[in-house]
Amino acid sequence: MTASTDLLIDAFDRIAQTVRRTVDGLDAAALSGRVDPEANSIAWLVWHLTRIQDDHVADVAGRPQAWHENGWEGRFGLPFDSDDTGYGHSSDDVAAVGGVDAQNLLGYHDDVHDRTVAFLSGLADDDFARVVDESWNPPVTLGVRLVSVISDDLQHAGQAAFVRGVLERR
Template sequence: MTSTALLQDAFSRIQHNVRGAVEGLSDTDLGFRPDPGGNSIAWLIWHLTRVQDDHVAEVAGAEQAWTSAGWAKRFGLPFAESATGYGHTAAEVAALDGIPGELLLGYYEAVHDRTLAYVATLTDADLPRVVDTRWDPPVTLGVRLISVIDDDIQHAGQAAYLRGMLQRRR
């Protein structure tokens, strides 16, 4: 298995988990928060997608789907287009209440497709390229992609957990 195939497989597993967390839920269910300070499924899926879009677009030297494909306008959220959800307050998390699952999945799928297309262009020789010198040691392309995968897996798992909480309540 090549590094490219491994990365594609990891991103495809995230896709499976995202769909499993969202599909079939109402807009109200997607906004469920276990307490007023908690995250919702909608926010978690939006956030993991924003991080993937932001980070992969940056290393690919491309514009984010969020802005270039009009997703920011479709969502109409009350924060800067550059926001990825990092450090969001409970009130900002609540801004995702009522967001339809079709919109969340549409944006996620657009980012997923762009990610797989970018990853398909990579070779093993690309992965040691330094993409961020703000850290010590500097971050390589391989480390950045694994970081995105790790973040996405955690948030998709949190969304799946919330879905399970909803199902047990019924």
């Protein structure tokens, strides 16, 4: 491994730790709780951040998503298209994730985290300059894509932790 991969693995580890601390011990009612009728729930935030990580890392790794390959889509049983990651979801869509339990959320996140770490462990510093998306100007490199996923995931993990804190104080 390199210093770059070590840093990225540390960042993804921190996301996983925040997800675990936020979700652990919550029942379905707490996971689906919302600070107001239009707000995102813990369940939706953790599902979404995990779907984004799964989708984006699987794409740059050139492999299927854990969502499909390891049966998570069927275990969650959500009423969305099979490739849906939650981007652009409405309040009703957020509510549809309300029946998800902590075991599935954490299991799916752990699976995606393990796959992410395995992918990162095989990278060399030169790999981070590889262009992975030419639809942007400038084109997106592997390094930029991974930092983007980390940024998005940390924001949503923090939001989920915040929601838990607010709901526990009610």
